[in-house]
Amino acid sequence: MSAGIQSNMAVNAQDHLLYCNHLGKCFANKEVLRDIQLTAEPGDIVALLGPNGAGKSTLMGCLIGLLEPSTGQALVFGKPATELSEEDRSRMGYVPQSFQGFSWLRVQELIEYLGQFYPKARRALSPTLHAWADLDPKTRIKNLSGGQRQRLSILLALRHQPDLLILDEPVASLDPVGRRDFLQLLRDYLRDRQATALISSHILSDLEPVATQTVIMLNGAMHAQLSMVQFREQTRWIRRDDAEPWSRPLPEGLQVLATGGDQYAVLVANWNSAWASRLANQESSEIVVTAPATLESAFLAMVGTAA
Numbered sequence: 001m002s003a004g005i006q007s008n009m010a011v012n013a014q015d016h017l018l019y020c021n022h023l024g025k026c027f028a029n030k031e032v033l034r035d036i037q038l039t040a041e042p043g044d045i046v047a048l049l050g051p052n053g054a055g056k057s058t059l060m061g062c063l064i065g066l067l068e069p070s071t072g073q074a075l076v077f078g079k080p081a082t083e084l085s086e087e088d089r090s091r092m093g094y095v096p097q098s099f100q101g102f103s104w105l106r107v108q109e110l111i112e113y114l115g116q117f118y119p120k121a122r123r124a125l126s127p128t129l130h131a132w133a134d135l136d137p138k139t140r141i142k143n144l145s146g147g148q149r150q151r152l153s154i155l156l157a158l159r160h161q162p163d164l165l166i167l168d169e170p171v172a173s174l175d176p177v178g179r180r181d182f183l184q185l186l187r188d189y190l191r192d193r194q195a196t197a198l199i200s201s202h203i204l205s206d207l208e209p210v211a212t213q214t215v216i217m218l219n220g221a222m223h224a225q226l227s228m229v230q231f232r233e234q235t236r237w238i239r240r241d242d243a244e245p246w247s248r249p250l251p252e253g254l255q256v257l258a259t260g261g262d263q264y265a266v267l268v269a270n271w272n273s274a275w276a277s278r279l280a281n282q283e284s285s286e287i288v289v290t291a292p293a294t295l296e297s298a299f300l301a302m303v304g305t306a307a
């Protein structure tokens with residue numbers, strides 16, 4: 001990992017709800033994932049970011065046990081994801097990037113059919129979830145719009161009250177109101193149940209308010225892992241107020257994540273008042289601390305710098 005704020009890594013692999021340990025994946029001779037180190041605990045919402053082809057869906061495939069790792073491990077509930085019991089699997093919910101199949105069934109038929117595999121889904125029909133999905137139970141799956149299909153996919157992933165949600169671009173086809181309401185619903189659900197979510201999206205502003213940590217992937221590797229508390233409190237764009245270059249190199253210990261479009265703007269991960277006075281002494285002019293970084297500006301700078 002070339003840059004980032006490390007979240008705490010506990011010692012025991014079995015203790016983590018989700019744990020990737022030097023995970024790698026090759027398709028034929030093509031290395032698609034390499035050396036992924038990732039942990040998530042109950043209550044975590046992990047935003048998985050990365051350009052197209054970075055490896056996000058492949059990583060999710062390894063975590064839901066669809067893909068066998070080529071190297072390393074993908075552990076869920078302390079066990080290899082490919083060896084989970086039925087009971088373990090019923091504790092997971094997965095929204096694929098595109099929902100396919102069952103085209104001849106009606107919405108209600110599919111809900112009832114899949115519900116048989118999840119006793120909790122029958123017991124605890126969530127009125128809020130169904131109201132949000134807003135689907136006509138009699139419509140055939142093949143006649144649903146793209147957004148309605150995505151709503152159905154989300155409904156099916158959440159109905160059985162999973163402890164772990166793996167969501168591959170779940171909001172890509174949702175309208176703005178649907179996206180906003182889904183993210184609120186998701187946040188409430190995860191908080192009430194102390195469940196965990198790994199969620200990918202290219203709409204960074206959606207994930208920023210809900211994520212507890214962010215993982216940025218680039219070319220199959222983890223480029224950065226950010227704790228969002230630390231990101232909000234300590235990640236800042238800094239530059240001199242006269243937009244001139246720094247008179248001396250930035251002090252050692254100031255953790256630089258990236259440089260910005262403005263060549264003298266620097267994104268730092270561990271900003272605090274001590275750095276402010278130190279830099280004010282070093283430079284001839286006052287140092288300006290810009291507004292706290294947004295996830296989008298940080299992502300663009302980090303991915304742009306590394307590309």
Ligand SMILES: Nc1ncnc2c1ncn2[C@@H]1O[C@H](COP(=O)(O)OP(=O)(O)OP(=O)(O)O)[C@@H](O)[C@H]1O
Pocket residue numbers: 027030032050051052053054055056057058059097
């Ligand atoms: N079954 C496969 N066989 C060969 N290559 C594959 C296979 N599945 C994925 N890949 C390759 O792995 C790389 C990562 O793909 P992946 O779908 O994981 O990326 P992603 O980050 O989810 O992208 P996007 O944001 O576009 O959805 C891509 O180069 C893709 O072509």
